[in-house]
Amino acid sequence: MLRFKPPRQITTQPVLPDANGYTWIFDSTDSRAWSGGHQYAKTAALPTVGPVRGGAMNVRAHIGASCATQNVTLKLYTLDGAGVWKLYTPSGGEITITAAAVPQYVEWSILAADVLIGFLAGATPPSAIATTLYFVERE
Numbered sequence: 217m218l219r220f221k222p223p224r225q226i227t228t229q230p231v232l233p234d235a236n237g238y239t240w241i242f243d244s245t246d247s248r249a250w251s252g253g254h255q256y257a258k259t260a261a262l263p264t265v266g267p268v269r270g271g272a273m274n275v276r277a278h279i280g281a282s283c284a285t286q287n288v289t290l291k292l293y294t295l296d297g298a299g300v301w302k303l304y305t306p307s308g309g310e311i312t313i314t315a316a317a318v319p320q321y322v323e324w325s326i327l328a329a330d331v332l333i334g335f336l337a338g339a340t341p342p343s344a345i346a347t348t349l350y351f352v353e354r355e
Contacts, residue, residue, distance in 0.1 A: 223278070224250070226349040231258045233337040238262070238291070240334035241347050244271030245295065256334075262293070262301045263332070269295075272331040279333065280348035282319040287312055288335040288342055290320075294328035301332050315342060 226242055226249075233239040240256035245266035248254040256263075281290055292309040293301040303309040304324075313320055313335070335345060 223350045223352045226250070226351065227253055228255055228347070228349070230335065230345045230347060231255060232343075232345065233258045233288075233335065233341050234260070235337060235339055235341050236260075237341070238334050238336050239345065240332065241349055242277075242331070242333040244330045244332070245269065265295060265299055265301065265330075270329045272326050273329050275326050275351045275353050277322075277324040277326060277331070277333065278348075278350040278352065279322045279324065280319050281313045281322075281335070282317070282346045283313050283315050283335075283342040284344040285315055286338060286340045286342040287315050288337055288345060289313070290322065291332075291334050291336050292322075292324060293332040294326075295330035295332075304328075304331075319346070 228241050230239040237260050239258045245268050247268050290311040292304040294304045296302045
């Protein structure tokens, strides 16, 4: 029987991305990932993989997201054996978050040791992104 530990909330206010750029809310290879309140930089491409490994083992992510003025795409990545971020395609690693709509919720049962979670803007970036991120750990 699996037992679950209390959920861990990661609180971060994403930096607004540039046009066709990314903003990140969680990177399990970053040593600051579990400290909460860490604000990741916006990037034009996927970030460099950090030195920490195994930070997403045995967790399930609960992601809530909404945005204003322009749609964004929620992007879910896993780290492959060669140390490269790969879009998590089995569960639809790209989810459109519709601007000014009811917040969308995604549950991701992570099947990888490391993950990267963020948003990709379109040709016109959104004026706001709001997120909630909880991790439930299994014992």
